[in-house]
Amino acid sequence: MPRTTTLDCPGCPPLRALTFDVLGLVKVIEARGKEGEIPKVVERWGEPDFSKSVLAASLVDRKFDPLLAVARKNGLIEVLNPLNGNLHIAISDNTDTSPPPKDEAIVGMHLFSKEELEVESRRCTLLSCTTKGNASMRSIGFSSSLSKDASTDLVKTWKVCGSGDVTCTKVDGSETHALFGGKGVEVNMWNLEQCTKIWTAKAPKKNNLGIFTPTWFTSATFLSKDDHRKFAAGTNSHQVRLYDISAQKRPVISFDFRETPIKSLAEDVDGNTIFVGNASGDLASFDIRNGKLLGCFLGKCSGSIRSIARHPELPVIASCGLDSYVRFWDIKTRQLLSAVFLKQHLTGVVFDSHFVEEDVTQTAVESIQQETEAAQTVSEEEHMPRKRKKSSKEGGEGGKRKGNKTTDKESKKSRRKSHGETERKQKKMV
Amino acid sequence: MGEEKKNKVIVPSTIKNKEKRAEVHANLKHQKKLEKRKRAKARDAAEKQALELGEELPPRKIPRTIENTREVDETVCKPDDEELFAGNDADEFSSIIKRDILPKILITTCRFNSTIGPAFISELLSVIPNAHYYKRGTNDLKKIVEYANAKDFTSLMVVHTSRRKLDGLLIIGLPEGPTAHFKISNVVLRKEIKNHGNPTGHQPELVLTNFTTRLGLRVGRLIQSLFPQDPNFRGRRVVTFHNQRDFIFFRHHRYIFESKENKKEADSKKKSKGTKGEKVPQQKVIARLQECGPRFTMKLISLQHGTFDSKGGEYEWVHKPEMDTSRRRFFL
Structure with missing residues (x-):
């Protein structure tokens, strides 16, 4: 008989993840039952339509009334119910139906988890940022019934940068500060309550050959949920940098990872491990305190990693990207738990941690x-x-x-x- | 009897005496050969008998090859996948494949090319309609991409040579990518092919075979977008990209349908030449192929999202050594 090697995937603990792809589909992946279950696609929301390609997504992960916000290519922002995919509300920036120009595409979005409880209508607050650096924070109210009347009052808009393209946006755990960075945009931190810029990074010095690498940040993440002062950022020149805004404007530590640009970063819950994914499909974990490589996640991953998500409770991370697989990894052993093929280029993955209760x-x-x-x-x-x-x-x-x-x-x-x-x-x- | 028994039990490699070992081994081989011949004979006899009795022929066994024992791959496209079609409709090549735009190809060499590069390109120009050769000069590839975008080219091909041998081919879809990097080997130019034909200026037919997975389909569509989608069947030119075990074989042929008299008929005709029989000779149409080069083999090294960008590019697929765990794992 021919010898065939089978990847022994131990399977996942019970979990639920949502993935977003370039055709605008949202797919729900669940692994049910006890340990060692192979996750499957259980639901698919939306119709395949290239103009509705998902650019950014944000999930409010809580037990009651979770919310999911999805920014699409045609300028639409949809707020969904992540349990059944029902559309709560869809808002659009431009009044005319024509698709927005390319530089007005939304690159980052965050849905705030803290909310003002009202009796009749629910509200949620949404921060979004476009490529040109137009950040806006708006609060949206929608009634719990299916009627689609919604009151959107734009709270604040501001410009993050004068020139350059914003590529990454991140909001810290306490949701008071936000981080923006991009191509030609040094990472800068904003206080969201007062809408003021509190800190901007400084570009690192020229190297010993006198060569200056232009700024191009591709991803950023805060190290711990309570502390907005420390964050890590990945650059297009395959560097990962640690910034501490209480210490200095230049990076505290910076180290290289392979030869292709860093495309996604995620933090571990312990606050000193980060997961780094790059454009040729390498995924590794680093100890950020000293910049040492802890280990690589090996699993025949061959396409750029667009998004990494850490499960809030289980020691599992999910990665997805251009090879159209979503992969679940064990953090401790760095082993592939399982991989699910989802047919399209994926743009994002999030975990829904309250799966068992559901x-x-x-x-x-x-x-x-x-x-x-x-x-x-x-x-x-x-x-x-x-x-x-x-x-x-x-x-x-x-x-x-x-x-x-x-x-x-x-x-x-x-x-x-x-x-x-x-x-x-x-x-x-x- | 005793010897036979021994032969069955003793493994020749355990015998220490060389002469004896060789003898036992030869004996064993001979036995095996006889058995095989016996089996073949029995099979033929059964077939013949079935033919005589008019029964159905016993099913022939299909030999096991590497292709048909390929590892199960979940990325193989299924014909009833609506997401696949929606994805195809939205991809970068759909405007060419739907015939909204005519393909226009720019071909250039690497910067330090040798004579083999232009020689190969001159043959490519005869294969691909509406292709234009531009000298590379000292231009950066990124600048060339910009230039080609401005001139409404739909694809860009770069032929790479090293040590006077062809070794790489870059196909860039314009304006939004993707960029495929192929390794090129076994190049045979037209001149070196015996009895080669010369292609006409008609638009060729395109044959793409065995591109089954999602990645394969994408590469296939990239190749498809190099050629005009309305072949001129009068020209009887066919360009083949055949994928087998992840190697893409390129062939270029002219074909002709010839009506030939059946051999027996022809023989009888010869005999009865003088009498000139009235019976119409039975005719059989056969297709004849004539190769008109070049001939080469491509292997995908990487597929990059977007146009060429070696430093900041994002890969859709890269070949990594850790993926080669099995001979029966194919990606296209």
């Missing part, structure tokens, strides 16, 4: 009492290690260096309480 509610709707109970116990079991991780993560963030144990325990208790409450709520809902 599963429970779904089965509850089916009103099979025993199964729901079983599933709930399962989900509870699965909550336990998660909570521990969450708390440790919180400790890490709160104490900046390493959380002391007392706060850890407290947070754990509070978590448990809150969790119990939410469960009760859920039962009521059911």
Whole structure:
């Protein structure tokens, strides 16, 4: 018999991810059941249409009322429900129907998770930035019913840069600061509440040959959720730089990775590991404190990596890009868990971390009492290690260096309480 | 008897005496050969019997080749995939393939070319209609791309030579890419082909075979966009890109349909030449091929998103050594 090598993919823990592609489709990938499940495409939203190609996407990942914002090539921004793909609202910048010019394409978007609760209509706040550097923050209100009347009041617009093209936009975890950078645009940080520029980077000096590499930032990420002062940025000249705005304007550390431009960056929850993806499909993790390569993720990935997403709780990252595969990797072993072929060039991937709970509610709707109970116990079991991780993560963030144990325990208790409450709520809902 | 038994048990390579080992081995080989011949004979006999009885012929076994034992690939295109067609309609070549634009090709060499480059290009010019050769000079490739964009070229080809041998071919779709980099080998120019024909100026037919996966389809469409989509069948010229095990074979032929009398008929005709029989000789139409070069083989090295940009380019597919885990894994 012919010898064929099969990639032994151990499969994924239960997770749910959303991917976006150049045909404007949103695909939902789920791995159900216990450990070692092969993820599958379970849903596809939208019709294939090249003019609706997804440029940027942002997900508010919470238990109740999650929201998904998708920016399309024809200038439309859609707010969807990430659970079933229902369209909440679609807004457009230009009143006429003609497609926007190329330099007005949206490059970055962020949907704010904090919200003002109102009784009748829901609101969400959205930050978007176009290639030419026109950033705008608007709050959109929409009623929960299906009627499509929406009130969009533009809160603020401002210009991020005078010249050059913005290519990356990032908002920090506390959602008070935003980061912009691009081709010919040094990374700069803005305070979103006052809309003022608080910091701009300085280009690194010429090298020993007197050669100056032009600025071209391609991606950026904040290192930890609470700290807006430290962030990493990837450049087109295959460099990854660490900036600390409290220290200096030039990068604290900068190191090279392979020969092709860095295309995407993602941070780990511990705040000192970053994942770097480049244009020839190499993915690696670095310790950002000293710039040392921890290891590469090997898995026959052959196309540019456009987006990396870190699962908030499980030790899993997802990467996707021009080879039209979405791949799930284990962080610790750096092994490929599984790969799903999605037929188009992908532009983004996000994780929906509250997947298990949804599963429970779904089965509850089916009103099979025993199964729901079983599933709930399962989900509870699965909550336990998660909570521990969450708390440790919180400790890490709160104490900046390493959380002391007392706060850890407290947070754990509070978590448990809150969790119990939410469960009760859920039962009521059911 | 005893020897036979021994032969079956003993593996020749374990015998230490060389003479004996050789003998046993030869014996074993001979036995195998006999068995094989026996099997073939039995198969032929069964076939013959079936023919005589008018039964269905016993099914012939299909030999196992590397192609038909290829590793299962999920990226192989399926005929009922609407996303695939939507993607095809939206890609960079669709305007050419839908005949909205006529293809116009710019061909140039690498910067330090030798005579083989222009010689090869002069043959390419006779293969590809509406292709124009421009001397490279000292121009940067990025500048050439800009120039070609301004002059409404739809593709750009760069023939790369090193040490007076052709070694690379770059096909760039304009204005938005992609850029495919091929390795070129086994080049045979027209002059070196025996009994070659000379192509006419008609627009050729194009045959693309075995481009099955998504990547293969994309490369196929890139190649397709080099040629006009309305072949002139009167010219009877055919250009073939045949993909086999990720190698793309290029051939260029002229064909002709000839009506030939059946051999037996012809023989009988010869015999009865004097009598001049009234029966119409049975005719059979056969196609004859005449190769009119060049002949070469391409292998994809990388497919880059957008036009040529060696430093800042984004790759859709690059060949990496870690992908070569199996002989039966193909990408096109």
